[in-house]
Amino acid sequence: MIKVVVVEDNDTIRDGLKILIDGTEGYSCIGAYSKCEAMLKVLEKLQPDVLLMDIGLPGMNGIDGIKEAKAVLPDLNILVLTVYEENDLIFDALCAGACGYLVKKTPPSKLLEAIKEATQGGAPMSSHIARKVIDFFQHKNRSASKGANNNLTPREREILSGLVEGNSFKAIADSLFISIETVRFHFRNIYKKLHVHSQSEAVAKAIKEGLI
Amino acid sequence: MIKVVVVEDNDTIRDGLKILIDGTEGYSCIGAYSKCEAMLKVLEKLQPDVLLMDIGLPGMNGIDGIKEAKAVLPDLNILVLTVYEENDLIFDALCAGACGYLVKKTPPSKLLEAIKEATQGGAPMSSHIARKVIDFFQHKNRSASKGANNNLTPREREILSGLVEGNSFKAIADSLFISIETVRFHFRNIYKKLHVHSQSEAVAKAIKEGLI
DNA sequence: CCCCCCTCTACCTATTTAGGTAGTATTAAT
DNA sequence: ATTAATACTACCTAAATAGGTAGAGGGGGG
Numbered sequence: 001m002i003k004v005v006v007v008e009d010n011d012t013i014r015d016g017l018k019i020l021i022d023g024t025e026g027y028s029c030i031g032a033y034s035k036c037e038a039m040l041k042v043l044e045k046l047q048p049d050v051l052l053m054d055i056g057l058p059g060m061n062g063i064d065g066i067k068e069a070k071a072v073l074p075d076l077n078i079l080v081l082t083v084y085e086e087n088d089l090i091f092d093a094l095c096a097g098a099c100g101y102l103v104k105k106t107p108p109s110k111l112l113e114a115i116k117e118a119t120q121g122g123a124p125m126s127s128h129i130a131r132k133v134i135d136f137f138q139h140k141n142r143s144a145s146k147g148a149n150n151n152l153t154p155r156e157r158e159i160l161s162g163l164v165e166g167n168s169f170k171a172i173a174d175s176l177f178i179s180i181e182t183v184r185f186h187f188r189n190i191y192k193k194l195h196v197h198s199q200s201e202a203v204a205k206a207i208k209e210g211l212i
Numbered sequence: 213m214i215k216v217v218v219v220e221d222n223d224t225i226r227d228g229l230k231i232l233i234d235g236t237e238g239y240s241c242i243g244a245y246s247k248c249e250a251m252l253k254v255l256e257k258l259q260p261d262v263l264l265m266d267i268g269l270p271g272m273n274g275i276d277g278i279k280e281a282k283a284v285l286p287d288l289n290i291l292v293l294t295v296y297e298e299n300d301l302i303f304d305a306l307c308a309g310a311c312g313y314l315v316k317k318t319p320p321s322k323l324l325e326a327i328k329e330a331t332q333g334g335a336p337m338s339s340h341i342a343r344k345v346i347d348f349f350q351h352k353n354r355s356a357s358k359g360a361n362n363n364l365t366p367r368e369r370e371i372l373s374g375l376v377e378g379n380s381f382k383a384i385a386d387s388l389f390i391s392i393e394t395v396r397f398h399f400r401n402i403y404k405k406l407h408v409h410s411q412s413e414a415v416a417k418a419i420k421e422g423l424i
Numbered sequence: 425c426c427c428c429c430c431t432c433t434a435c436c437t438a439t440t441t442a443g444g445t446a447g448t449a450t451t452a453a454t
Numbered sequence: 455a456t457t458a459a460t461a462c463t464a465c466c467t468a469a470a471t472a473g474g475t476a477g478a479g480g481g482g483g484g
Contacts, residue, residue, distance in 0.1 A: 198380060199410070
C-alpha cells in the first residue's frame with residue numbers, strides 16, 4: 001500500500017486527488033492539506049511514501065515546503081504537481097528535493113503510475129519537463145563550447161586550463177615543455193581577449209563562462 | 213511515419229530493433245549500422261526523425277558519435293540505448309546532445325513509445341536514469357551549501373569573494389575599508405585552510421567547491 | 425580572569441606576474 | 455606570393471603576490 005499525502009490549495013482538485021488515490025487498489029491518501037504549514041506539522045507522524053505537492057500555494061511557497069519536508073523526512077519522495085512550466089521553478093523544485101515534476105494536465109492513470117514510479121526509485125516527469133531538464137545539460141555545454149571561449153585558440157585554452165588547475169606560469173611551462181616566456185605571451189593575449197588583468201579574474205571568468 | 217536510424221554493434225540486437233521498428237505501424241527503420249562512422253556518412257541524406265544509439269561501440273565511441281551527429285543535424289532527436297548506467301556516461305551523453313537515455317532491458321512497447329515521445333519534444337528516460345539526472349541537481353546544491361565552506365570565517369569568505377570577482381588585494385582592501393596588509397593576512401590563512409598557494413588555485417577551489 | 429579565535433596592521437624578502445617591445449617559425453588562406 | 459593567425463622565445467621594468475615574523479584589540483567560553 002502506497003501512502004500518499006497531498007498538498008493543494010484548490011479544494012476541487014485536492015478532493016479529486018484524494019478520491020482518485022483512495023479509490024485505487026494499492027494506494028491510500030493518508031492526508032490532504034491546502035497549505036504546506038499544515039502538512040509539515042503532521043508529516044513526521046504520517047510517514048507517507050509520497051508527497052504530492054502543488055507549487056503555487058498561498059502562505060509558504062511550495063519550494064520552501066519541499067525543503068522543510070525533506071528536512072523532516074530526507075528519504076521522502078516528493079512529486080511536484082503544477083501548472084507552471086517555467087524553467088526556474090522546475091530547477092528550484094528539483095534542487096529543493098523533488099524527485100519528479102508533473103504538469104496538472106497529467107491524466108489520472110499516468111499520475112498513479114508516477115506515484116508508484118517514485119516509490120521505486122524513479123523520477124517521473126512530464127515529457128516536456130524532462131526535455132527542459134536535459135536541455136539544461138546541453139545548454140551548459142553549448143555556452144561552454146560556443147559561447148565565449150570562441151576567441152581563445154586551442155593553445156590558449158590549454159594554458160588557461162593549467163592556471164585553473166592551480167599551476168604557476170613556471171609549472172605550466174614545464175608541463176607543456178615550453179618557455180615561461182611563451183606562457184606569459186599567451187597569457188597576455190588571453191587577458192586581452194577576456195578583458196581581465198589578473199590570474200584570479202581570468203580563472204573566475206574561465207570557470208563561470210565554462211571556457212575550460 | 214517516424215523515420216528511425218539505429219546504431220548498434222551487436223548484430224542480433226540491431227536486427228531485432230530493425231524488425232521491431234519496421235514491423236510497427238507508423239515507424240520505419242531507414243538505416244541500421246554497426247558503427248558511428250558508417251551512420252555519419254549517410255546521416256544527412258537519410259534525415260531521420262530519431263537516432264537510436266548504443267554507447268559502447270567499437271571504433272568511434274557513442275558520445276563522440278552523438279556530437280558529430282548533432283553537428284550534422286542539430287535538431288535530430290538522439291536516444292541512447294545502452295547497458296551502462298554509470299553517471300559519467302549518462303551526463304556525457306546528455307551534454308553531447310542526447311535527448312533521452314534508455315537501458316537495454318526496456319521492453320519493446322516502451323521503446324516504441326519512447327521514440328514517439330522523442331519526436332514530440334519529450335525526453336524519455338528509464339526511471340532510474342531519470343532519478344540520477346535529478347539527483348545531479350540536488351547534489352549540486354548540497355555540496356554548495358554545506359560542503360567545505362565551513363572552516364572559512366565569514367570575513368575570509370568575504371575576502372575570497374572579492375578575489376573571485378576579479379579584484380586585486382588593494383581593491384579588496386579599499387572596498388572593505390581595511391589595509392592591504394590585512395587582506396594579505398587573511399589570504400595567508402585562507403591559503404592554509406584550502407591548501408593552495410596562489411590566487412588562481414584559491415579561486416578555482418572556491419568556485420568548484422561552491423565556497424562563495 | 426585568562427585563553428582562544430577572529431580581526432586588524434606592519435615590515436621584511438624572495439618570487440611571481442603584468443605589460444611593453446621585438447623577433448623567428450609554421451601554417452592556412454587570399 | 456603575400457598576409458593573417460598561431461605558436462614560440464627573449465629582455466626590460468614596475469607592480470603584485472607569497473610567506474615569514476610580530477604585535478594590538480575585541481569578544482566569547484571555560
